[in-house]
Amino acid sequence: MSDFKINTNHLKLLEDEAIFVMREIAAQFERPALLFSGGKDSIVLVHLARKAFWPAKIPFPLMHIDTGHNFDETIEFRDNLAKEFGCELLVKYVQDSIDQGKAVEEKGVNASRNKLQTVTLLDAIEEEKLDCAIGGGRRDEEKARAKERFFSHRDEFGQWDPKNQRPELWNIFNGRKNMGEHFRVFPISNWTELDVWQYIMHENIKLPNLYYTHKRKVFERDGVWLAWAPFMELKSTEVVKELDVRCRTIGDITCTGVTLSTANTLNEIVSEIAASRITERGGRADDKRSEAAMEDRKKEGYF
Amino acid sequence: MELKPEIGLLRFTTAGSVDDGKSTLIGRLLYDSKSIFEDQLENITETSKRKGNEEVDLSLLTDGLRAEREQGITIDVAYRYFSTPNRKFIIADTPGHIQYTRNMVTGASTADVAVILIDARNGVIEQSIRHTFIAALLDMKHIIFCINKMDLVDFSEQKFNEIEADVKSLAKNVGARSIHIIPISAKFGDNVVDKSENLKWFNGETLLHLLETVRIADDYNSKFVRFPVQYVIRPQSDKYHDFRGYAGRVSGGKLFVGDKVTVLPSMLTSKIKSIEDFGNERYDAKSGDSITICLEDDIDISRGNMIVPSDNLPEVAKEFNVMMCWFNEKPMLAKGKYILRHSTNEVKAILSSINTKLNINTLEEDTEDKEIRMNDIANVTIKVASPVFIDDYKNNHVSGSIILIDEATNETVAAGMVVK
Helix, strand or coil: CCCCCCCCHHHHHHHHHHHHHHHHHHHHCCCEEEECCCCHHHHHHHHHHHHHHCCCCCCCCEEEEECCCCCHHHHHHHHHHHHHCCCCEEEEEHHHHHHCCCCCCCCCCCCCCCCCHHHHHHHHHHHCCCCEEECCCCCCCCCCHHHCCCEEEECCCCCCCHHHCCCCECCECCCCCCCCCEEEECCCCCCCHHHHHHHHHHHCCCCCHHHCCEEEEEEEECCEEEECCCCCCCCCCCCCEEEEEEECCCCCHHHEEEEECCCCCHHHHHHHHHHCCCCHHHHEHHHCCCCCHHHHHHHHCCC | CCCCHHHHEEEEEEECCHHHCHHHHHHHHHHHCCCCCHHHHHHHHHHHHHCCCCCCCHHHHCCCCHHHHHHCCCCCCEEEEEECCCCEEEEEECCCCCCHHHHHHHHHHCCCEEEEEEECCCCCCHHHHHHHHHHHHCCCCEEEEEEECHHHHCCCHHHHHHHHHHHHHHHHHHCCCCEEEEECECCCCECCCECCCCCCCCCCCCHHHHHHHCCCCCCCCCCCCEEEEEEEECCCCCCCCCCCEEEEECECCEEECCCEEEEECCCEEEEEEEEEECCEEECEEECCCEEEEEECCCCCCCCCCEEEECCCCCEEEEEEEEEEEECCCCCCCCCCEEEEEECCEEEEEEEEEEEEEEECCCCEEECCCCCCCCCCEEEEEEEEEEEEEECCCCCCCCCCEEEEECCCCCCEEEEEEEEC
């Protein structure tokens, strides 16, 4: 842990706040669902939801928008988690949106289904008549997210209007809406990446093995190490190597950067994050597309 | 590992206009405390260059939306995070242009401390009055005045002393709780993180050191303990067949197992049988804790009810006064009907009278002008369809605050603090 003193006193406050938000969701919405990606943030959300409603079960389903480009471990982990905690699990496939002609596969070496998820997500919200989608978005992740509310209103087209958001005061959350509109709610808005990791360590939360060091076939693109998968197109200069890596975030395999690391325990990971000089989204190709990449995707209805 | 939330997290809001160097100050705090990551720095360095700036424009760190970067303005409250080994900080950064009051009220509502910037060349001006008034109205635990741009007044001690005297009298006027005044230069970093060589005559602490050490713990001895019920937990399982728990967050003071409590509005009394926390047995819960309470007796309780200690009840009111800040472009309707949210309770409300409107630049009261527009602050009387359980805002921020919602648009149009 070298020179970095771990201070966990603030975790209790962040947890209390997130649990408060979870309970407001259950009280204010008729059909919420928790967006579950298999990544650490959504795993933390499930843990917080369990705490919020204990000893009852989580009163809303988990929903996974599946790009089909997953790490196998993520899917296995997802299914086990839902079973262990008795959660209802909804899975919606980007492939279905493509087959229905609603989404078009991107072409070229940087092709990703990340952006296509928006179509599937908005369809799923309509199909399941959801009035609230709970997300693991955090304000520290990205500068457009820094302006996000806990209770974030979406119009009937699923769009976010950042310039016309409802003021949010004290801990009074206004989830009132008209038919067809919905909310995105972010219980861990005020957490940073380090908070999430410290909390995982403090609560001893189980994570997919991908977050710990493992040998994986990877290649370097634009200064970021990406996991290799058989369907990925490589540029002529790119070489696949097998290295010791771990994932810092887990998303669609095509745009999730991996970190060269031999960190094998939560303790080692927390130290590594604390010492890191690059943000976790710095390793995500989806955010490198332009300066306002996240803002644009969010306006359209992205997570 | 023992958790002591009272020293771990400080939320502060920053106030100052575009020219006061507020974004520069925040950028400086993030930069000097090494909270800026390499990719963020790379990103803003590149953007600064593209815009033709010689120095790295640290304000680009906080202005996240495309329109903001293009126009060089801040649109809305932005939240920023940084940590030192001693504390985690959440900054609610509010812009300084027209919608100022609305944004500062919003930012301050979740903050413990307000940092107010004053340009050393201009001293206390109208907007300093406005900022200080709002910070005091929202009952900040501390207000820190940063007398900025000391470099432009030759780091003059005399200049600082003049401003300090004005600030002290202003703070007294608006009833601020606790104030601190620091001479700084955000641009060059004097007294922000490191002690200034140029301001040797100043014996006080640097801004960061003050933020790291200032006391912000809630008063756990407060008698105004309130537990608004958020949600009723009834597991449909064999193991917990008879479990009936009331989920919520304690505000003000502490609750103990065995406490005699009264449930509002029914006024029925019972005792706290247990305090549930994910299977951990607890004997008490303090302000801020999200817990579940079980009572000795079977009482009908639902969301919007409030559990309180029987020896200190809030006022059960059908009519009360608030200091209200209007947020919406549509002016307030005299005798207008709105939805009022108070903690977890929602009732219909009528704005029955406008008592005084406040000019927050001069602090003069106006009893003639009854037109309440966006960013106005007024003392108004609210009548509600069914009683709400209120305390003076100064005694409890949760039971002392309300918002108003427009029934037609569902927008949050106003916020109010209960005054007696």
